[in-house]
Amino acid sequence: MSHEERALFVSESQEYLQILNNGLLQLEQGTDPEVVAELFRAAHSLKGMAATLGEQGVVGLTHAMEEFLSRVRETGEQLAAEDLDLLLAACDGLEAWLAAVQKGDEATMAQAQEGLETLEASVRAGFQRLLGREQTAASQVETAAPGQTSAGDLPLELNLYDQELIQEATRQGLQATDLFIRLDPGCRMKSVRVFLIFRALEQVGEIIKSQPPAEELDEERFDDRFRLLVVSSEPPEALAERVRGLAEVAEVVARPVTAGEAGAGSNGAAGPGQAAAPREPAARKNGGPGLPKELASIRDNFLNERFLRVDVSRLDQLVNLVGELVIQRNRLLSVAEETGFSSDVIEGIDRIATDLQTGVMALRMVPLRTIFQRFPRMVRDLARSLGKQVELALDGEETELDRSLIHSLADPLIHLLRNAIDHGIEPPDERARKGKPPTGRVAVTARQEGNRVVIEVEDDGAGVDVTAIRRKLVERGLLSAKEVEELSDRQALQWIFRPGFSTAKQVSDISGRGVGMDVVRSAVEGAGGSLQIDSELGQGTKIRLELPLTLAIIQAMLVELAGERLALPLDVISEVLRVGDADIRTLGGGRVLNWRGQILPVIDAAERLQLRPAQEVLPPDSLALVLERGGRSVCCLVDEVVGHEEVVIKPVSKLVSTLPEVSGATVLGSGRVAVIINPEPWLEG
């Protein structure tokens, strides 16, 4: 496999695995024929892809899964927990194998390969169990397939899907034929014979099913007989003649098949979903005559591909170039302004650059679904292992975020979810005692608010004990008793994001090692975001994450501080006041601003940024900016506001350490570099 093929294979396979994982979880709630059909398709597609790459381990396992699912589709039966566990384990095995492929490490791959074989065996065993359960069911009546001859040991099994194909073929005036074929006992190269038979039949029709499946025939994993279901305009006997004309064919029995005849092997035990199989006439028309729907849809996917997979590095390259363009555009605008030169050419360039930038940035946007979709499985496994009952509600999965941010968000979110289940949600009996429903609820919601995305993780569990936090702060000597007293509940709660601070009573495997919340915090803040916690003891906890939509280009206000020009994210600034007009007082050694009845701490930005010593007297012409984010506000003093600009965020060299307030730098229209300030440390007080 080439590197590109591999990457493509891995990413597509991951999508199918995700469908399988989520679908299987849905089956826990009851068998929905549509879900089963989707699962079947996913397993089938995975198998198809693996087969083209010669990945036999995957083919084997997915095939076993397919058989399993195909059975469920026919019977519509509810799967037992052990069945689902088995299939989920199969997904895990495939995932492990995929991870190994991605790594390209032979040893891990061999190990994963072995895992696949073991899993295939257990899925097959599970399938036998499933069949066993059915056979013992009194309502099942064994009916032999009509028209069998020596093929009695190999009945043709028609599942719902096959029946649909047959129906479609009939509608198009074609005939479905069940061909039983036996090769000469001494036939040596069976796969070659099979190939020739397939080729002969495919000249006049389509083989829509083979039993055993084509891969097994191809690998000569059959004794000497097999069945083919062929759709063709030729009558059964004509097809039989074509096959008989080939060498080393001992016996051919052909019989017409109609969709109405209950598939021989399915025992006519139509599940509820089967009788009511919905029709989608529009979608049905896709294929050419005689082409099975599934093949047709695969073909159409290739032809009408609406999505293109692009290597991310190419995208990043484009984004960088657009960044350069935006900088040059800004320079052009500033030169034009200085020289008083105005032209529609400049306006045109300006407009195109802006549109191009918006377009390219949109390419990087990824829906949160890519991380959210992992949650159901994770929550289920975690709740089970902890003996808790948890219902997960997801909302706003379609909300989009820059892909670099999505990456840095996955781990923190998973951690928060784990925390909610491990520490938040109580065991069912405890919940019952508290008069809560036994099943706890965890909700993850996302939405866009202006230039930022807000994600909330909320649970209706035990909540955080603020008193315990206060006690711990004193015990650990982090704050004095007096300082703790002065903290509001909300401020006290924020302490759980500090390094080494955990209130979990017992250390569990999942969370609560005192690392965790601070890791979440640094990841979120590293991505330019902020984190808030609200909690009520006994009622639950809500954690709110706020992130910028994109990291690459932001709207910034340019300010002047001690002769330097700096950029502040525009979305954090809620008001600009003249110091002379603002109600700034000295209070307990520091300055505060009385703003709309709120007392805000005043930050002398130039001093904080070590650009000059603190000012004894504030010039009345200087400005006070009110900064607000996530319900917290602070006032910051600057010498002057010089305008606002769309700035491209560039990292500052890793070789040089800086204050945490420096979140990057940008090149202004003038060509000068401006440092971009992250006001988060100030907002935290």
Place this chain on the structure above:
Amino acid sequence: MSAVAGNQVVIFALGDDRFAVDVGQVREVLRTPPLTRLPGAPEYVRGVANLRGEVVPVVDLRVKLGEPEGDHEDTRVVVCELEGEVIGIEVDEVQEVATLDPEQIHPAPRRWVEQSQQAVTGIARLDEELILVVDLARLLKTDLEISLEALRQAREEAGEAVTAAEGDQQA
């Protein structure tokens, strides 16, 4: 290793002291561009500059070598790459690009190689003058504390060794 046979070196000056650096280490030499102060950066970092859209920190080599800050008038920036990152080094003057013959270059005394964490790599005789060959990237390492005074001493010792060796050859 820098300063191998027939190597090209860039000769730059810091006051009266001249140094040579392998041309492979130098991306370009510029007039010192306008700089923006970087809050919280070490003292020897003068600020960041715009280098064709790239934000590049510029280090004052004098301050890095424990000397008082100069007047920055008509200085040059030697741009080089260090650990995959681009960095600029402000020097007083960049004099020439010279091609050194192998016999012009001598290894530096081991003591100095070690003490400078391999920032000092050799010594070259150029126009009857002995010049230290340095590895700029190593010279800038944050944990390396070496003074201009120490480098002068290294040059003296290396020079003596070289002169003695050359004397032996002639004899």
